[in-house]
Amino acid sequence: MPEKRIGIIGCGTIGSQLAMAVDTGKMPNASLVSLFDIIEGSAQDLKSKLQSSPHAYSDFAGFISSGFDIAVEAASQDAVRKFGKTLLEAGRDIMIMSVGALADGVFLSDLVQTASKKGCRIYVPTGAIAGIDAIRSVKHLLESVTLTTTKSPKALAGAPFFETNKIKLDAISKKTVIYEGPASEAVKIFPANVNVAAVLSLAGIGVDKTQVRIVADPAATTNRHEIVATGRFGELCITVNNVPSPGNPKTSFLAVLSAIECLRSICDDGMRIGS
Ligand SMILES: NC(=O)c1ccc[n+]([C@@H]2O[C@H](COP(=O)([O-])OP(=O)(O)OC[C@H]3O[C@@H](n4cnc5c(N)ncnc54)[C@H](O)[C@@H]3O)[C@@H](O)[C@H]2O)c1
Numbered sequence: 001m002p003e004k005r006i007g008i009i010g011c012g013t014i015g016s017q018l019a020m021a022v023d024t025g026k027m028p029n030a031s032l033v034s035l036f037d038i039i040e041g042s043a044q045d046l047k048s049k050l051q052s053s054p055h056a057y058s059d060f061a062g063f064i065s066s067g068f069d070i071a072v073e074a075a076s077q078d079a080v081r082k083f084g085k086t087l088l089e090a091g092r093d094i095m096i097m098s099v100g101a102l103a104d105g106v107f108l109s110d111l112v113q114t115a116s117k118k119g120c121r122i123y124v125p126t127g128a129i130a131g132i133d134a135i136r137s138v139k140h141l142l143e144s145v146t147l148t149t150t151k152s153p154k155a156l157a158g159a160p161f162f163e164t165n166k167i168k169l170d171a172i173s174k175k176t177v178i179y180e181g182p183a184s185e186a187v188k189i190f191p192a193n194v195n196v197a198a199v200l201s202l203a204g205i206g207v208d209k210t211q212v213r214i215v216a217d218p219a220a221t222t223n224r225h226e227i228v229a230t231g232r233f234g235e236l237c238i239t240v241n242n243v244p245s246p247g248n249p250k251t252s253f254l255a256v257l258s259a260i261e262c263l264r265s266i267c268d269d270g271m272r273i274g275s
Contacts, residue, residue, distance in 0.1 A: 004030050004267040007068030007092075009083065010075030011037040011046040013247035014097055014259050018072055021260045023050040030267040036063035038075070064090055070123075072263060077101040077191050088114040088122075095123040095266065097259060099198040100187030103207045125262035128252035129196045129225050131238035135203045141231040142205045147183070147197050150175070150215040150224040155249040161189035172216050179214040186212035192250045196225055204229065223252045 043056035080101035242252030
């Protein structure tokens with residue numbers, strides 16, 4: 001299998017850790033060729049910490065002209081919407097972290113059709129949750145899927161939900177349910193908090209039927225995701241208590257590790273477990 005050339009979109013928490021994993025040889029059969037971040041100097045800053053010498057860009061036109069095989073999006077839902085189709089049309093595979101963007105069914109089917117026309121792949125890591133293999137296995141038997149996400153107020157701060165809602169995060173003194181609704185809505189109003197709801201929906205019964213509950217807990221020291229899925233197969237209860245990543249309290253450390261493992265398995269043609 002020829003070496004996979006990697007381009008990274010977004011040089012923040014996940015993008016930096018991915019770049020370092022490739023740079024330090026943790027991913028056999030992979031090389032890092034380009035970095036792109038919308039913030040001027042960000043890609044260059046990350047480049048200066050690496051042994052290898054990828055191209056660094058603050059514009060998409062420059063980035064896409066560099067010779068990578070797979071673009072890893074670790075930026076924002078907006079980046080997926082803006083660049084996803086163009087990347088596929090240019091014959092590049094993509095790995096998507098900001099999975100909430102795929103909750104828009106029209107956009108998703110356009111991406112999938114473009115990928116199929118161009119013979120490209122779209123990869124979605126399991127991210128900050130577990131049990132996606134089991135959810136996929138019982139997909140056609142599912143009757144209900146509920147995700148309860150509990151985070152500290154500081155890990156929820158900045159979400160668009162608070163722009164139109166009277167809830168004041170700093171006034172919350174005890175564990176409080178602040179949102180209940182379908183995943184289709186949750187990923188829009190908490191775009192940086194519940195990408196896992198989109199992953200779960202894609203694997204299971206879709207964004208309209210998957211229910212999401214968001215709990216703000218001032219005592220929380222972890223990002224906790226609890227999935228309960230029921231159906232004719234029985235019941236699945238999956239709980240993940242994630243340590244937040246040091247660089248970004250919204251992003252769980254497991255999401256970073258899942259991104260690294262997903263990219264490793266894409267680049268390495270050897271044995272795959274669970275995919
Ligand atoms: N799938 C999951 O389970 C999961 C888990 C955690 C985070 N995420 C998502 O992954 C993404 C990255 O997370 P992070 O913790 O690394 O975030 P981060 O904020 O630490 O870094 C994001 C970087 O992307 C850059 N960026 C934003 N929009 C861009 C654009 N349009 N073009 C180019 N660069 C852009 C920012 O400048 C920033 O440097 C976020 O969207 C986050 O919500 C997904």
